[in-house]
Amino acid sequence: MRNSSRSNVDPFIVMDVMEAARQLEEEGRHIVHMEVGQPSTGAPVGAVRAVREALGSDDPMGYTVALGLPELREKIADLYGKWYDIDLNPERVVVTNGSTGGFILAFNALFDSGDRVGIGAPGYPSYRQILTALGMEPVDLVTRPENRFQPVVEDFAGKDLAGLMVASPGNPTGTMLDKPALAKLIHGAQGEGISFISDEIYHGLEYEKKAVCALEVSDDVYVINSFSKYFSMTGWRIGWMVVPEDQVRVVERLAQNLFICPPHVSQLAALASMSCDDELQGNVDIYTANRKLLMEGLPGAGFPKIAPPDGAFYVYADVADLTTDSRALASEILHEAGVAVTPGLDFDPVRGATTLRFSYAGATEDMEEGLRRLKGFIDGRSYARRA
Numbered sequence: 001m002r003n004s005s006r007s008n009v010d011p012f013i014v015m016d017v018m019e020a021a022r023q024l025e026e027e028g029r030h031i032v033h034m035e036v037g038q039p040s041t042g043a044p045v046g047a048v049r050a051v052r053e054a055l056g057s058d059d060p061m062g063y064t065v066a067l068g069l070p071e072l073r074e075k076i077a078d079l080y081g082k083w084y085d086i087d088l089n090p091e092r093v094v095v096t097n098g099s100t101g102g103f104i105l106a107f108n109a110l111f112d113s114g115d116r117v118g119i120g121a122p123g124y125p126s127y128r129q130i131l132t133a134l135g136m137e138p139v140d141l142v143t144r145p146e147n148r149f150q151p152v153v154e155d156f157a158g159k160d161l162a163g164l165m166v167a168s169p170g171n172p173t174g175t176m177l178d179k180p181a182l183a184k185l186i187h188g189a190q191g192e193g194i195s196f197i198s199d200e201i202y203h204g205l206e207y208e209k210k211a212v213c214a215l216e217v218s219d220d221v222y223v224i225n226s227f228s229k230y231f232s233m234t235g236w237r238i239g240w241m242v243v244p245e246d247q248v249r250v251v252e253r254l255a256q257n258l259f260i261c262p263p264h265v266s267q268l269a270a271l272a273s274m275s276c277d278d279e280l281q282g283n284v285d286i287y288t289a290n291r292k293l294l295m296e297g298l299p300g301a302g303f304p305k306i307a308p309p310d311g312a313f314y315v316y317a318d319v320a321d322l323t324t325d326s327r328a329l330a331s332e333i334l335h336e337a338g339v340a341v342t343p344g345l346d347f348d349p350v351r352g353a354t355t356l357r358f359s360y361a362g363a364t365e366d367m368e369e370g371l372r373r374l375k376g377f378i379d380g381r382s383y384a385r386r387a
Contacts, residue, residue: 068095174309204230302378
């Protein structure tokens with residue numbers, strides 16, 4: 001059977017690493033997971049309780065409206081007042097099937113087949129693959145360390161882009177844009193007629209200063225977020241987006257046909273999770289401790305060239321002194337040290353051959369064990385070279 005050219009997308013390498021780790025675990029190996037951006041904590045207790053109560057009721061859990069439960073949209077709008085002092089009309093909120101559902105809706109609403117959309121490199125790999133699958137052209141904007149691996153206007157000016165996707169905090173680096181830098185990007189894009197999409201999935205996971213929302217700069221942007229990271233609900237596949245008022249009906253028509261509605265039960269869990277502030281802050285406290293542990297421990301373990309993260313739960317490391325094939329190195333670390341890490345090739349098709357991403361979303365004791373194993377691996381590798 002023939003395949004479409006749109007289906008010719010690269011694999012999501014971190015998922016391949018997860019599968020390789022799972023196979024080793026089935027063989028009885030203990031693997032420390034530092035590869036995937038998944039909180040080790042589950043959904044908040046209040047969210048699970050709400051779902052149990054709903055499942056014990058007579059509620060048939062049928063379709064909701066395509067834009068999501070009105071009470072959930074209102075609660076999300078309230079969050080923008082709480083976090084950013086923004087008075088947001090809940091009618092602009094669209095509940096989605098995870099942030100991925102938001103990307104699919106945004107790309108279909110804003111772009112035509114063949115349109116060029118700029119994405120920062122290194123950056124989240126699924127931007128590239130979703131755009132390709134939709135018949136659009138992802139354009140890698142090669143970011144630089146001096147710009148904290150975030151795009152600047154000079155990176156996309158004159159490149160004939162229809163759209164620009166920016167993430168702050170970013171994946172894999174965890175770096176953030178301050179308000180002046182974000183404003184320059186938004187206004188620079190708007191000056192060239194470029195639609196601006198802000199991926200804010202890691203908001204709430206900041207350590208020294210609050211992340212800036214694109215809505216603090218302009219209402220003429222798309223903002224995408226999710227309950228996966230801060231709210232610790234990855235497998236529930238529930239997210240949201242905020243769109244300009246004149247875009248709501250455009251997105252609604254697409255959502256009706258592409259998804260019908262977000263999962264009803266996940267929406268109930270998401271609504272309840274937004275009242276679990278103490279538990280969620282406790283999770284952030286764990287990530288704060290883990291971040292400090294890796295920032296101090298990775299250099300001693302043999303990975304000194306790291307990008308200090310402002311948010312999210314990742315550390316991005318330059319491993320050019322160790323390899324020119326990050327995928328092979330990650331496989332070596334997994335099989336020899338029992339630590340799963342992500343090759344940088346997932347995030348940067350060119351420079352990623354000499355980088356690795358370490359996730360510190362797991363338990364602190366796992367991070368301590370992972371560092372111990374990584375140091376043993378590097379020390380053994382150095383000894384083998386000398387021998």
